Amino acid sequence: MTDVILVVNAGSSSIKFSMFAVDGRVQTLALRYRGEIEGLGSEPRFFVADADGSRVVDHAVVGPRIGGGGHEAALSVLLEWVAGHTDQLRVVAVGHRVVHGGEQFAAPIVVDAAIIDQLEKLAHLAPLHQPHNLAAIHVIERIAPHVAQVACFDTAFHRTQASVAQLYALPRDLSATGIKRYGFHGLSYEYIATVLPGIVGDAASGRVVAAHLGNGCSMCAMRDGKSVATTMGFTTVEGLPMGTRCGAIDPGAILYLLTERGMSVGDVTDLLYHRSGLLGVSGISNDMRTLLASPAHEAADAVDLFVYRIGRELGSLAAAVGGIDALVFTAGIGEHAAPVRARVCENAAWLGIHLDPAANLRGGPRISTPDSPVSVWVITTNEELMIAKHTLACIRR
Numbered sequence: 432m433t434d435v436i437l438v439v440n441a442g443s444s445s446i447k448f449s450m451f452a453v454d455g456r457v458q459t460l461a462l463r464y465r466g467e468i469e470g471l472g473s474e475p476r477f478f479v480a481d482a483d484g485s486r487v488v489d490h491a492v493v494g495p496r497i498g499g500g501g502h503e504a505a506l507s508v509l510l511e512w513v514a515g516h517t518d519q520l521r522v523v524a525v526g527h528r529v530v531h532g533g534e535q536f537a538a539p540i541v542v543d544a545a546i547i548d549q550l551e552k553l554a555h556l557a558p559l560h561q562p563h564n565l566a567a568i569h570v571i572e573r574i575a576p577h578v579a580q581v582a583c584f585d586t587a588f589h590r591t592q593a594s595v596a597q598l599y600a601l602p603r604d605l606s607a608t609g610i611k612r613y614g615f616h617g618l619s620y621e622y623i624a625t626v627l628p629g630i631v632g633d634a635a636s637g638r639v640v641a642a643h644l645g646n647g648c649s650m651c652a653m654r655d656g657k658s659v660a661t662t663m664g665f666t667t668v669e670g671l672p673m674g675t676r677c678g679a680i681d682p683g684a685i686l687y688l689l690t691e692r693g694m695s696v697g698d699v700t701d702l703l704y705h706r707s708g709l710l711g712v713s714g715i716s717n718d719m720r721t722l723l724a725s726p727a728h729e730a731a732d733a734v735d736l737f738v739y740r741i742g743r744e745l746g747s748l749a750a751a752v753g754g755i756d757a758l759v760f761t762a763g764i765g766e767h768a769a770p771v772r773a774r775v776c777e778n779a780a781w782l783g784i785h786l787d788p789a790a791n792l793r794g795g796p797r798i799s800t801p802d803s804p805v806s807v808w809v810i811t812t813n814e815e816l817m818i819a820k821h822t823l824a825c826i827r828r
Contacts, residue, residue: 435520436819440528441567445469449815460819468505503570524579526822530560532584539583539821581822588617591657614661616643618814624656637756640748645762646674652748660751674717677707709733719764742778761812
């Protein structure tokens, strides 16, 4: 029997998961399976790939248990598959991505009833993510109450920032209620900080800016592998333009939409989170691949704005950390969109970035010239492995 850590990332319409085998002798982790149950609430589909990427399961999920499309039915399907269709695997712990840890949770933690209660009180800070993250915890607690569960927070990595970097210029009584810059994508940045020394050497302890560019986008300035400043703030809608999220916007524009355009709070929320960003500007797609291939000037406008905003934030983060020694691209766009990387680097030549075009087309890992004062890298992120490592450490303690 092989012990495995199950990693769960539960969203509103899908549950992504990974399974890592634990080597009991040296306490290392090896990916065994990765998959997703997508289409919750409509036409759910279950697929699993092994460590080599070969599909071992790919089928629609039917029957009365899944009819409501809920998390409980989906997780039941997953746990039944683990128990009956894998090579003698035993789930010893489940690690969950939980978007918001608030001010009180600065590290992963084994959950119990009291912890869950505290996390539920933070749901209003991340209403589009936190309830679904916690739903998965509740479901597994009912289905497999003997299995330890660990919450790993996307906000925790940024708790090392100075208080001034987390502060908004609001009255103190409002700040005291928790309105501050939390930052997100922390598990991704933590993974980058963990592997960086083995890739870039001594530069890892210097001034590093990492760009997590996917459907959700943010950037983070690090020194000595710790967060100094980041582009996301109180919510995941701040900062860079994203796939469907607007990024930074004048708060007065939101007031205008509410008072002059007669939009409801729900309408504005839908606009900012689901109908803006690359999709809103282009009117075509939120997918960077589609936009880069499109001849439409609206698509070009969306890409231009995306690159421009990255350049502005790069300058801001370099200022926050006192310069820059290395730039890292990661996540879907960062790892695969060579034209975006090229334009960002060319626009940042003033910072001392010298791009190697051939290396950039190859995808790196280093895409700057050997004599570039600032080294530039493409590093594949692995939030799931980071969660699995935290989960293993927690249950060992």
